[in-house]
Amino acid sequence: MALDESFIGRTYPPEPIYEVSREKIREFAVAIGDDNPLYRDAEAARGAGYRDVIAPPTFAMIISLTATNAVTHDPELGLDYSKVVHGDQQFIHHRPMVAGDRLIGQVTIDDIQSRAGNDMLTVRGEITTEAGERVCTSIGLMVARGTA
Amino acid sequence: MSIRYADVEEGHELPALTATITRADLVRYAGASGDFNPIHWNERFAKEVGLPDVIGHGMLTMALAGRLVTSWTGDPGAVVDYGVRFTRPVVVPDDDKGAEVEVTGKVTAKLENNTVKVMIQASSGGLKVLAKAQAIVRLS
Numbered sequence: 565m566a567l568d569e570s571f572i573g574r575t576y577p578p579e580p581i582y583e584v585s586r587e588k589i590r591e592f593a594v595a596i597g598d599d600n601p602l603y604r605d606a607e608a609a610r611g612a613g614y615r616d617v618i619a620p621p622t623f624a625m626i627i628s629l630t631a632t633n634a635v636t637h638d639p640e641l642g643l644d645y646s647k648v649v650h651g652d653q654q655f656i657h658h659r660p661m662v663a664g665d666r667l668i669g670q671v672t673i674d675d676i677q678s679r680a681g682n683d684m685l686t687v688r689g690e691i692t693t694e695a696g697e698r699v700c701t702s703i704g705l706m707v708a709r710g711t712a
Numbered sequence: 713m714s715i716r717y718a719d720v721e722e723g724h725e726l727p728a729l730t731a732t733i734t735r736a737d738l739v740r741y742a743g744a745s746g747d748f749n750p751i752h753w754n755e756r757f758a759k760e761v762g763l764p765d766v767i768g769h770g771m772l773t774m775a776l777a778g779r780l781v782t783s784w785t786g787d788p789g790a791v792v793d794y795g796v797r798f799t800r801p802v803v804v805p806d807d808d809k810g811a812e813v814e815v816t817g818k819v820t821a822k823l824e825n826n827t828v829k830v831m832i833q834a835s836s837g838g839l840k841v842l843a844k845a846q847a848i849v850r851l852s
Contacts, residue, residue, distance in 0.1 A: 588744075595744035596775035597731060600788055612787055621782065621791040621847075622775040626746055646761065650770045652844075654795030660788070703795075 566678040566712040567685065571641055576634045578670040581694065582627050586663040589619050596620060606663075619661035625653075628689040628702035631669035635687050636706060643685065644711050651684065651705035658698045667691050667699060674703070678712035715785055717826040717851040724819040726784045726830065731776040733768050733802060734810030741772045755806065767801035773813060773841055774798075777834045780815045781847045784830075792827065793848035802836045811836050817845075826851050 586606070593603040601608040602618050609617045636645050661667070668691070675686035689702040738752050747769055750757040758766050774796050782788040804811045817832040832845035 592744045595737070595741040596772065596779065597737075598775075598779050598782065598788075600782055600786075602788060612789070614789065618789050620775065620788055621778050621794050622771060625771050629745070629747055650798055652795065652797045653771065653774060654793070656793050657789075657791060 567641060567643065567676050567683045567708075569676050571673050572676050573673065575670065575672040576631070576638075578668045579627070579631050579634070580668075582630075582667045582669065584619060584623075584661050584663055584665040584667065586617050588626075589617055589623065589663060592623050592626070593620055596622070609662075614660065614662055616663040618663075621655060621657065623661060624655050624657075624691060624700045624702055627667060627669040627691050627700075628671075628704065631671040631689045632687050632704060632706070635671055635673060635685070643683065643706075643708055645708075647708045647711055649707050649709060651707040652703075653705075654703045656701040656703075658700060661699060665699065666694050668694065681710050681712050683708040683712045714787065714852045717822070717828065720819055720822070720828055720851065722819055722822060726780050726817045726819075728814070728816045729776075729780055729783065731779070731813045731815065732810050733772065733776075733804050733813060734808065735766065735804060735806055737810065738766065738768060738772070738804060741769055745769065745771060747771065763801065763803075765803050765805060768804050768811065770798040770801070773802055773834060774845075776813055777815045777817075777832050777842060777845055778847070780817050780832055781830055781849055785849055785851070790850045791847055792850050794846075796832075796845040797843040798841070799843045800836075800839055800841050802841050813841065820846075823848065
């Protein structure tokens, strides 16, 4: 059964604060095999004009994944998560994430479509500071194969 | 280490890179990212849901391909927009060699505010694993 299109535009409650730490950035940088000093060396990062070490461009997925799970596991929406694959992903960085940032992710369902038997769900995550400064916008297309 | 906007022409090719993904890399990325979907580490589960074998996280492929750009600029904070389409999974065999992902890219447009558009190609086993992969990068 196709997903209920009345969920388009629905915004989910904000996630708890995520604090960006030097160690998590280092761990993520190791996992993606990137030895850039701006991820590990606070002095080098300050030399490049940042307050502290910065996060890799796809680090934002840690926050957007948790926030997106609120949608993909929403029993009211009823998506069959075992059939979900990631179709597209985009990160728009309003500024780099920096160690020490305290961030809040909040997702909105921007679109629902049924195409070729698949349910296609566009989920936008807005990641902001506690003060409301926009840091990153994450736009992901989740595809549930054969569920529509 | 910094690339100047004025020095970059359309068509400029970024230094290519080849990344290897082993099962150990998938476990490490699962822990670092929080994505513990069993299709990325459990062969039995992956086959039950119709996959040929364990597959890599699409987001890991995206991150590896992104290294093409961050290695070029030196400053990962210069990436203001990065998007990809996942066209095909990277199948990761249970051996020590793993899967190879080959990444190339070039500057396809010079935009306003000292930014350039980089189009990225990523393939594994000769097949494209990403499409419409592009980054907008702010240069000095």
